[in-house]
Amino acid sequence: MSYTVLVFVKQVPDTQNISGDAMTPEGTVNRAALPAIFNPEDLNALELALQLKDRYGVRVVVATMGMPAAAEVLRQSLYRGADEAILVTDRALAGADTLATSYTLSCCAKKVGKVDLILCGRQAIDGDTAQVGPQIAEKLAMPQICYVEDVIEFGNGRIVAKRAIDGGYEVLEAPLPALLTVIDSNDPRPMNAKKIMKFKRARTASEVAKAHSNSNYTDGQTVDDELKKLEEAGLLIKEYSAADIGADPARIGFPGSPTKVKQVMSVVLTASEAKSVPATAEGVSLLIHELISDHTLG
Numbered sequence: 630m631s632y633t634v635l636v637f638v639k640q641v642p643d644t645q646n647i648s649g650d651a652m653t654p655e656g657t658v659n660r661a662a663l664p665a666i667f668n669p670e671d672l673n674a675l676e677l678a679l680q681l682k683d684r685y686g687v688r689v690v691v692a693t694m695g696m697p698a699a700a701e702v703l704r705q706s707l708y709r710g711a712d713e714a715i716l717v718t719d720r721a722l723a724g725a726d727t728l729a730t731s732y733t734l735s736c737c738a739k740k741v742g743k744v745d746l747i748l749c750g751r752q753a754i755d756g757d758t759a760q761v762g763p764q765i766a767e768k769l770a771m772p773q774i775c776y777v778e779d780v781i782e783f784g785n786g787r788i789v790a791k792r793a794i795d796g797g798y799e800v801l802e803a804p805l806p807a808l809l810t811v812i813d814s815n816d817p818r819p820m821n822a823k824k825i826m827k828f829k830r831a832r833t834a835s836e837v838a839k840a841h842s843n844s845n846y847t848d849g850q851t852v853d854d855e856l857k858k859l860e861e862a863g864l865l866i867k868e869y870s871a872a873d874i875g876a877d878p879a880r881i882g883f884p885g886s887p888t889k890v891k892q893v894m895s896v897v898l899t900a901s902e903a904k905s906v907p908a909t910a911e912g913v914s915l916l917i918h919e920l921i922s923d924h925t926l927g
Contacts, residue, residue, distance in 0.1 A: 632687040632745040632784070632805075634678045637734055637765070638671040638706060640699040641755040667702045670750030674811040676818060677780065678748050679710045685783055687745075688712050692737050694722060694730060697835040703866055707828040708820035715741070716833050719871040722882050727756070729885035731764030736874040738769060746788065747808040751776060762810035772803040778814035832859060833868040 642663035678689045691706040692715040693699050703714035717737050725733065738744055747769075749762035759775075766773035774790045781800065782789040789802045793812060832840075837855050859865040871881055879885060906912045920926040 632681075632685065633741070633743060634681055634687045634689050634746045634748060635738055635741055635744045636671070636675050636678045636689060636691045636706070636711070636748045637761075638675060638691055638693050638702050638750070639668040639753050640665045640693065640695050640702045641668045641753050642666075665698065665701070667705055668750055668753045668755075670752060670811060670813055671702075672750070672817040673813050673815055674748040674750045674809075675706055675709060675711070676815045677777070677809075677811050679818065680815070681746075681780060681783055682710065682712075687783075690715065690741060690744075692717065692734070692741070694718070694725075694733055694737070697833060697839070700833045700836060700866055704828060704831055705820060707831060708824045709818055710821065710824065713867070714831070715867045715869065716835075717869050717871075717874060718833075718835065719881075721871045721878060724883040724886055724889075725881060726886035726888045727758050727760040727764060728887065729881050731761045731768060732880045732885060733871070733874070733876055734761070735765050735768035736876045737869065738765070740869060740874045745805050746783075747771070747806070749808070749810050751810045751812050759810070762808060766808040769806075769808070771806055771808045773808045773810070774801050774803055775810045777809045777811050780809075828864065830859070830862075831864040831866055833866045835868060 643666050675689075675691065678687070681687045682689050689711045690713045691703060691711040693702055694717040697716070697718055699718070700714075700716050703711075703716060707714055715737065717733060722729075722733060738747060747765065749765070751762070752759035753761075763773055763775065765771075774788075774792055776792045776794070777790045778793055778798065779791045780788060781791055786805050787802055788805060788807055788809075789800060790809060791798050791800050793814070834852075834856060837859070838852050841852050841855070856865060871878065877885075906916050917926070
């Protein structure tokens with residue numbers, strides 16, 4: 630039996646490079662002002678999906694919601710071994726909080742069709758809420774296993790996964806389809822040189838249209854001509870709007886988001902805030918008594 634694993638990934642601002650322009654006046658992250666990277670734990674989720682592909686021959690579909698530039702994390706997913714990539718992009722999706730994001734991604738999952746397993750990173754470094762994965766599961770009425778380290782068994786309508794808990798781990802079983810959130814418990818594989826050569830020209834319709842608008846094509850090739858060539862070569866990244874996935878306009882973007890980011894800042898500990906503690910029993914004892922006296926402990 631052929632299984633389909635859907636992996637939701639995210640392009641996030643590099644939170645180690647926060648600048649004064651990190652926020653917009655509306656209280657959202659100014660993503661255009663920050664360098665963008667592949668969300669780290671989403672890479673772990675992708676790696677787990679690719680391991681399932683290696684073990685069970687599953688089909689791996691990767692999807693992201695974001696600006697047209699987010700197609701870059703989809704290409705990086707194809708370079709690592711994903712079979713298909715989907716970009717959900719629309720101005721109407723801007724300003725989405727976790728509630729609106731999870732609703733949009735649940736609509737995307739329905740658009741994909743038959744999905745046996747959904748994988749998400751535990752959380753994104755630009756929010757650290759760990760809410761989107763569980764919210765998607767709730768909206769799709771799927772069982773969920775969070776903080777997953779590894780999949781022990783997969784197939785015959787069920788999945789057995791190992792998940793981290795305080796002081797150890799649990800082994801849980803769930804019926805398929807199911808959703809897992811994955812922690813940084815594996816080493817994501819590097820991008821494959823052959824796949825980079827194969828998919829480096831993979832583009833979304835938005836990227837093709839932008840390239841044509843910014844260049845003077847002398848061969849008379851239209852946007853439609855280019856899209857047809859990419860589709861025939863298997864290099865066209867699917868692109869959906871909010872309408873394409875049947876999303877309710879009242880539940881996406883700003884209208885569907887009851888929460889807003891108040892402030893983003895970079896906190897750097899300076900030398901004046903640091904204290905050297907001798908690596909001795911006496912030094913540790915003095916530190917413990919100081920932490921108790923200022924109510925940090927106890």
